Amino acid sequence: MMLFPLWLAVHTADGDPELVQRLQRRDPQALAELYDRYGRIVFSLILRVVRDGGIAEDLVQETFLRVWNRVQGFDAEKGSIGPWLLAVARNRAIDYLRSVAGRERNAVEYEETGHPSLYVDMEHDILTSDKARVIKGALEKLNANQRQVIELAYFEGLSQTEMAERMGQPLGTVKTWVRTALKNLRDELGAAAVSA
Numbered sequence: 001m002m003l004f005p006l007w008l009a010v011h012t013a014d015g016d017p018e019l020v021q022r023l024q025r026r027d028p029q030a031l032a033e034l035y036d037r038y039g040r041i042v043f044s045l046i047l048r049v050v051r052d053g054g055i056a057e058d059l060v061q062e063t064f065l066r067v068w069n070r071v072q073g074f075d076a077e078k079g080s081i082g083p084w085l086l087a088v089a090r091n092r093a094i095d096y097l098r099s100v101a102g103r104e105r106n107a108v109e110y111e112e113t114g115h116p117s118l119y120v121d122m123e124h125d126i127l128t129s130d131k132a133r134v135i136k137g138a139l140e141k142l143n144a145n146q147r148q149v150i151e152l153a154y155f156e157g158l159s160q161t162e163m164a165e166r167m168g169q170p171l172g173t174v175k176t177w178v179r180t181a182l183k184n185l186r187d188e189l190g191a192a193a194v195s196a
Helices: 004-010 016-024 028-050 053-073 081-098 100-105 117-127 130-140 144-156 160-167 171-195
Strands: none
Touching (some): 016 028, 028 053, 028 144, 053 081, 081 144, 130 171, 144 160
């Protein structure tokens, strides 16, 4: 499911402040540990966006290099490095899709594809978590159009105008789907948090 990588990054943050400090001191071993901790999640997220293993591997390297070069500006007091790392990865993948080479390579209409075995293993592990089941349940309660606009926004970084064009729907309809999907997710996840 699309939000599992982000959820996992948020919930595997033990030891992140110390790791960030080591990265900021330019400790190469810290970069290796960051990769060991998050490399598989980053690869899975990027692969889901670009749908090409070779390109995903290149973008993973670019992501970790970008983090290494920009970690000086990261404040571990304000958040965990995992979600920031995934945001960098997602942005790199979307930048690729928006590039000329990416547009030519991905000219085919977006469609759900089978998960690579790496992603299936990760998803299976995460599904054992109660919180992951709550997120999956909330997403499954969305109708097909609402789920599609959330996926297009998250994985392809499309604007609402671009979604309307892609889906062949009026912009107002797409805006309603996005607004309703976000409200429903917020309500479901909020209700689950209260009952936990």
